[in-house]
Amino acid sequence: MKIEDIKENYYFETLTAEHDLSDFDCGDEDLNDFLKNDALAQQKEKLNVTKLVMYNGDIIGFASLLTDTLKLKNIKDENLRLKIKGKLNINSNKRGISAVKIGRLAINRKYSNKGLGSHILRSILNNLKKISENKVGFRFIIIEGYAKAFNFYVVRNGFEYLKKDEKSIKNIDFIMNRDPTKTFYLYLDLEKI
Ligand SMILES: CC(C)(COP(=O)(O)OP(=O)(O)OC[C@H]1O[C@@H](n2cnc3c(N)ncnc32)[C@H](O)[C@@H]1OP(=O)(O)O)[C@@H](O)C(=O)NCCC(=O)NCCS
Numbered sequence: 001m002k003i004e005d006i007k008e009n010y011y012f013e014t015l016t017a018e019h020d021l022s023d024f025d026c027g028d029e030d031l032n033d034f035l036k037n038d039a040l041a042q043q044k045e046k047l048n049v050t051k052l053v054m055y056n057g058d059i060i061g062f063a064s065l066l067t068d069t070l071k072l073k074n075i076k077d078e079n080l081r082l083k084i085k086g087k088l089n090i091n092s093n094k095r096g097i098s099a100v101k102i103g104r105l106a107i108n109r110k111y112s113n114k115g116l117g118s119h120i121l122r123s124i125l126n127n128l129k130k131i132s133e134n135k136v137g138f139r140f141i142i143i144e145g146y147a148k149a150f151n152f153y154v155v156r157n158g159f160e161y162l163k164k165d166e167k168s169i170k171n172i173d174f175i176m177n178r179d180p181t182k183t184f185y186l187y188l189d190l191e192k193i
Pocket residue numbers: 026027028031104105106107108111112113114115116117118119144145146148149151152153155156
């Protein structure tokens with residue numbers, strides 16, 4: 001398998017009933033189950049859209065996208081919080097700022113740990129940034145990430161954790177071992193990419 005060739009040639013397709021999902025396995029039963037049993041039904045109800053990442057007809061991974069908001073009080077960077085409040089002319093930290101959520105992201109086990117997940121995430125972020133510039137305004141990308149994927153999102157791909165999670169993140173190695181599927185809300189400021 002030539003990773004460089006995959007990186008140059010993978011493409012996105014919106015999930016349809018014609019896609020054969022039977023062989024997909026990302027190593028996490030909940031995520032496999034979502035793709036095989038729930039994603040299309042949720043998409044038909046306009047609750048989210050699932051994009052498959054394809055290469056040579058094979059499904060490398062998928063991501064489901066939907067809208068969300070990030071509460072101002074959850075932004076760690078105080079300067080950014082004050083700046084947005086100023087621009088919106090608001091006082092309350094409870095206000096939600098527009099965002100897109102990557103509800104689920106998974107890479108087929110056959111292709112994982114080769115840098116593809118980061119490449120695909122970067123590509124999704126770049127596409128979303130373009131959309132946010134001239135189609136629909138939103139500032140943040142949100143992910144509800146497993147503790148076991150904390151390094152993938154935060155260390156490797158620049159996501160930040162919420163202000164309220166600062167204390168528990170100090171014990172992230174412990175949490176990863178004891179409760180790897182505990183989830184954390186993570187966010188990324190599109191102005192930083
Ligand atoms: C989490 C997930 C999306 C990451 O995708 P991936 O393709 O494995 O991601 P990458 O290869 O870019 O990075 C993963 C690890 O591979 C290793 N890696 C990255 N590039 C590599 C390369 N070129 N060669 C060897 N190893 C590499 C790194 O150690 C990295 O670990 P770290 O991020 O913990 O530091 C994928 O593993 C997955 O689907 N997991 C199961 C479902 C899941 O947990 N999804 C997250 C839901 S919140």
